[in-house]
Amino acid sequence: MSGGALRLTGLTRVHGKGSVPALADVDLEVPAGSCVAVLGPSGSGKSTVLRLTAGLDEPTAGSVHLDGVDLAGVLPERRGMAMVFQRPLLFPHLSVRDNVAFADRVRGAPRRAARRRAEEFLELVQLGGYGGRPARALSGGQEQRVALARALAAEPRVLLLDEPFSALDARLREEMHELLAGLRMRLDPTILLVTHDHAEAAALADRVAVLDGGRLLQAGPMRELYARPASLAVSRLLGGRTEVAGVVRDGRHESPLGALDLAAPVPDGPAVLVVRHEAVRVTTAADPAADAVGTAVRVRPRGLRALVTVEVTGDGRTATVDAELGPGEDVATGRTVGLRLPVADRWVVPVDHDAPAQPVPSPSDA
């Protein structure tokens, strides 16, 4: 199985006259064999992207091309795509094997051959030996593996994944991420994945497209979006926590943190400094290399690495900076600490009073 190249151009869906578009003018490329994640909050239009791509709904404008062929008017079952949903939608009365063999049987394959192929795909999702069990006897994680095997058995040119792991607990979700990564290496499918979890997008996708209010805010490799979000909205959707309002003057961002050099030239004017908490280092108040000194006001344990919020006062104003501590590092609430903000990790975005207030919760933020 090898995946096809998917291209969405100007994709738009308006549900009723005068209503706000569910999707507005979205361009997106999913190169053959790559995994692109569409990331966005609830109602941002993620499922609409998948439904239009799969042919389950028709665009008001724009097009879907697979390997250069316009799919307008092509029925869903003829698009060479398979979809996995949040719920596995198995036939509970059929065996696991027959659930996976179903597509082959519908296409007229003899039962024995269809079942043999089904077993191969069950092996691939590490469920070899489960074929004879009734589907209703499976756990949630196993059900989702069967749904994945069933989708892969159809040998799709594009695999569409709609929040496929969001109903699973954190450990199972991580197992599924590893399984999918392994399947990608062996089968080279093209994957369009929808998720509201930036950690999942980071774990699975080569590129990420951030959607909000039906619009594509930014697309690129995950690392780039983490480090260089185009807007406050993207920063928040990717779990960015630190936002320091200030003004850029002569290549420096001036705020309660002081005047900080920026790595790239930025036009003068009001701007918000965003720095990933993973990039900030907490040191001592006496650290000569500290960029700012403040008070730890909140410490939240997150497994091995705690997250600390530091309040810094300057110019009569206060700013807060979040930092992730290294494994085993600890800071007591109320302590005065130094903060190092590496120049390469300082990034400014325009002031945006309309940016959604809450970052999307994700397991990694818990």
Ligand SMILES: Nc1ncnc2c1ncn2[C@@H]1O[C@H](COP(=O)(O)OP(=O)(O)OP(=O)(O)O)[C@@H](O)[C@H]1O
């Ligand atoms: N059939 C429909 N009729 C009217 N509005 C719709 C319809 N389907 C979706 N919408 C609206 O379009 C917008 C985008 O919906 P969509 O389901 O694509 O979002 P989503 O990002 O997948 O959300 P979620 O994560 O909650 O599933 C929403 O405002 C939704 O209410």
